Amino acid sequence: MTDLRRPEPLDPSRHDRGGFDSGEPALDDWLRRYAGQNRRRDTAVTWVIAAPDGQVVAYASLAMTAIDRGAAPDRIAKRAPNPVPALLLGRLAVDRPHAGLGIGTALVAHVLATAAELNAKAACRAIVVTALHARARAWWEHLGFHPFHPYDPTDTDLYLLTSEIEATLDALER
Numbered sequence: 001m002t003d004l005r006r007p008e009p010l011d012p013s014r015h016d017r018g019g020f021d022s023g024e025p026a027l028d029d030w031l032r033r034y035a036g037q038n039r040r041r042d043t044a045v046t047w048v049i050a051a052p053d054g055q056v057v058a059y060a061s062l063a064m065t066a067i068d069r070g071a072a073p074d075r076i077a078k079r080a081p082n083p084v085p086a087l088l089l090g091r092l093a094v095d096r097p098h099a100g101l102g103i104g105t106a107l108v109a110h111v112l113a114t115a116a117e118l119n120a121k122a123a124c125r126a127i128v129v130t131a132l133h134a135r136a137r138a139w140w141e142h143l144g145f146h147p148f149h150p151y152d153p154t155d156t157d158l159y160l161l162t163s164e165i166e167a168t169l170d171a172l173e174r
């Protein structure tokens with residue numbers, strides 16, 4: 001991973017998305033077709049990890065969101081306004097030849113650090129993500145995220161409290 005660039009916002013003039021293949025065509029397609037539009041419309045920012053030649057090897061999209069307090073787990077809802085301010089990690093994918101090398105985890109660590117910075121400036125109680133499927137949910141749980149409904153195996157909504165970021169980053173770096 002040493003020759004990869006640090007996470008940076010997608011720059012269509014420098015980053016090559018053409019060959020990106022995460023094994024999930026919907027995620028690959030979104031990167032190619034919609035990431036730029038969402039940036040221009042201020043609806044999502046896409047962060048990428050790129051190779052020195054500009055090929056994107058991983059991406060994550062971020063947007064501000066709000067959680068319905070009535071539907072939130074107690075740990076999010078307790079003493080919070082309605083809705084509860086949060087950061088949405090909308091999509092995350094790693095190019096298949098680079099999978100299993102810690103790149104996805106490194107991008108999540110970057111997102112957590114971003115959430116901590118946002119929280120200092122504008123308040124953000126949690127990071128939320130909707131896992132693509134049960135296998136992806138297990139990956140998020142492995143990183144420390146909590147399912148909204150732990151006893152429902154089909155539920156793919158997960159969260160991490162901003163107050164848990166520091167301990168989670170420590171655990172990820174170990």
Ligand SMILES: CC(C)(COP(=O)(O)OP(=O)(O)OC[C@H]1O[C@@H](n2cnc3c(N)ncnc32)[C@H](O)[C@@H]1OP(=O)(O)O)[C@@H](O)C(=O)NCCC(=O)NCCS
Nearest residue numbers: 093094099100101102103104105131132135136138139142
């Ligand atoms: C899921 C994905 C983002 C993971 O990225 P990655 O760079 O391959 O993952 P990392 O190398 O950072 O993580 C590997 C770690 O996760 C663990 N892991 C991998 N799959 C797992 C799973 N299904 N459940 C639990 N843990 C899992 C590995 O054992 C490893 O643990 P370790 O660091 O303790 O050794 C990537 O495989 C991907 O893009 N998949 C297709 C798209 C997708 O499913 N995205 C999720 C969006 S919700």
